[in-house]
Amino acid sequence: MNKPIRIKANNKISYDIEKYIKPEMVYIPLENKSGVTYKHLVKEGEYVYKGQVVAINEDINFPIHSSVSGYAKFGSNKIIGTGKKIKCVVIENDYKEKYQKSRMIKKDISSYTKEEFVNALRENGITGLGGSDFPTFLKYQADNIKYLVVNAVECEPYVSCDKVVVHNYAEEILEAVDHIIEIMKIKKAVIVLKENNTDGIKEINKYIGTYPNIKLKLVGDAYPNGWERLVVKNALGIEYDKYPTEKGVIVSNVSTVYAIYEMLKYNRPLTERVITITGPGIKKKCNVRVKIGALASEVIAHLDGYKDLQKPIFIAGGPMMGNSLPNDDVIITKDINCLLVIEDHFEKNLPCINCGKCTEVCPVNIMPVFIMKNRDNLDNLKNLHPDKCIECGLCSFTCPSKIEVREYVRIAKAKVNNK
Ligand code: SF4
Numbered sequence: 426m427n428k429p430i431r432i433k434a435n436n437k438i439s440y441d442i443e444k445y446i447k448p449e450m451v452y453i454p455l456e457n458k459s460g461v462t463y464k465h466l467v468k469e470g471e472y473v474y475k476g477q478v479v480a481i482n483e484d485i486n487f488p489i490h491s492s493v494s495g496y497a498k499f500g501s502n503k504i505i506g507t508g509k510k511i512k513c514v515v516i517e518n519d520y521k522e523k524y525q526k527s528r529m530i531k532k533d534i535s536s537y538t539k540e541e542f543v544n545a546l547r548e549n550g551i552t553g554l555g556g557s558d559f560p561t562f563l564k565y566q567a568d569n570i571k572y573l574v575v576n577a578v579e580c581e582p583y584v585s586c587d588k589v590v591v592h593n594y595a596e597e598i599l600e601a602v603d604h605i606i607e608i609m610k611i612k613k614a615v616i617v618l619k620e621n622n623t624d625g626i627k628e629i630n631k632y633i634g635t636y637p638n639i640k641l642k643l644v645g646d647a648y649p650n651g652w653e654r655l656v657v658k659n660a661l662g663i664e665y666d667k668y669p670t671e672k673g674v675i676v677s678n679v680s681t682v683y684a685i686y687e688m689l690k691y692n693r694p695l696t697e698r699v700i701t702i703t704g705p706g707i708k709k710k711c712n713v714r715v716k717i718g719a720l721a722s723e724v725i726a727h728l729d730g731y732k733d734l735q736k737p738i739f740i741a742g743g744p745m746m747g748n749s750l751p752n753d754d755v756i757i758t759k760d761i762n763c764l765l766v767i768e769d770h771f772e773k774n775l776p777c778i779n780c781g782k783c784t785e786v787c788p789v790n791i792m793p794v795f796i797m798k799n800r801d802n803l804d805n806l807k808n809l810h811p812d813k814c815i816e817c818g819l820c821s822f823t824c825p826s827k828i829e830v831r832e833y834v835r836i837a838k839a840k841v842n843n844k
């Protein structure tokens with residue numbers, strides 16, 4: 426495995442969390458970033474409660490809830506974080522925040538069995554908030570789990586929502602971890618933070634002493650130290666083949682753990698999250714709690730809007746793993762942790778000079794340049810293993826010719842996986 430690299434960024438952040446909780450409409454896309462489709466469960470004109478299930482992935486019975494109360498509409502297509510336009514259920518907000526009565530009933534946390542907990546994760550639509558959008562209940566239903574690793578590394582430059590969540594909710598996060606390990610009968614939990622996140626470390630250390638089975642592990646400020654494989658190796662010294670559950674390990678992002686806290690404590694489905702809004706094109710750089718389904722354009726307008734840039738690029742996610750989008754009319758879905766607006770000042774698509782830098786930095790030891798050059802030859806591609814790519818973006822970042830190498834590898838990966 427190549428060594429993680431240090432990427433400089435201005436890490437000065439405010440720990441305040443702004444709020445944008447009054448969108449006029451929320452949009453629930455009927456397909457997610459991995460192409461998984463959802464069936465809508467509400468009719469045109471129907472009254473929808475906050476927290477009501479409005480769409481479902483029928484294969485695994487996994488719901489999406491409305492983040493507002495109001496009336497359902499159809500016929501709108503909006504883009505999601507991949508840039509793809511998707512048909513949506515739209516809820517017109519009546520600003521009454523009306524919950525269904527069943528949502529007001531809270532279960533005593535100490536009485537949860539593992540099965541009830543896993544079912545609650547499914548029913549409340551909890552997904553990985555680090556960007557995966559993976560349904561959390563699928564991990565927690567595994568047998569023989571011995572360790573929980575909480576990933577609070579957040580190694581991409583610019584992105585700071587996890588840092589802010591740790592700083593503001595350290596006590597709640599530790600309480601949630603304690604409940605999870607008790608319910609799941611897990612023997613040890615490790616919270617992994619970057620060693621330069623001194624404020625977060627201070628907050629966790631204020632409370633961690635009360636929990637003998639929860640430990641703190643610090644890692645260097647390098648990319649991609651937040652990659653699940655490295656987090657597990659650094660936290661526990663364990664390596665695995667495909668999934669950490671093979672070795673009795675569950676990894677959850679720290680914002681996901683906070684969502685689990687809200688679920689256990691308040692019987693709240695996942696309908697809001699904290700995201701980072703930042704970059705040289707943003708007037709007020711901050712972290713903001715938003716309703717899932719709000720539009721990025723409205724959130725940014727609410728926060729004072731844009732600075733003038735000559736060639737702005739709008740990115741959903743961080744600069745390394747995010748996707749550039751055609752415009753800001755994008756729905757904030759659960760997997761979007763950052764909206765970044767930067768100036769496009771690079772001259773792109775200079776010829777490849779065969780310097781090999783992309784191969785030197787690749788953390789999964791594949792050869793991005795050869796994959797790019799063999800992109801039309803499926804037989805050669807299979808031997809070059811683009812399917813191992815974790816889409817970290819380091820190859821594009823280091824390329825002196827500013828070639829979007831990752832995009833070529835991503836396309837090759839899709840070809841090989843769909844062969
Ligand atoms: S994006 Fe993929 S090919 Fe490029 S460096 Fe990361 S893992 Fe390697």
Ligand code: SF4
Pocket residue numbers: 776777778779780781782783784794820823824825826827828830
């Ligand atoms: S880093 Fe860029 S220029 Fe160098 S080998 Fe890779 S693709 Fe070619």
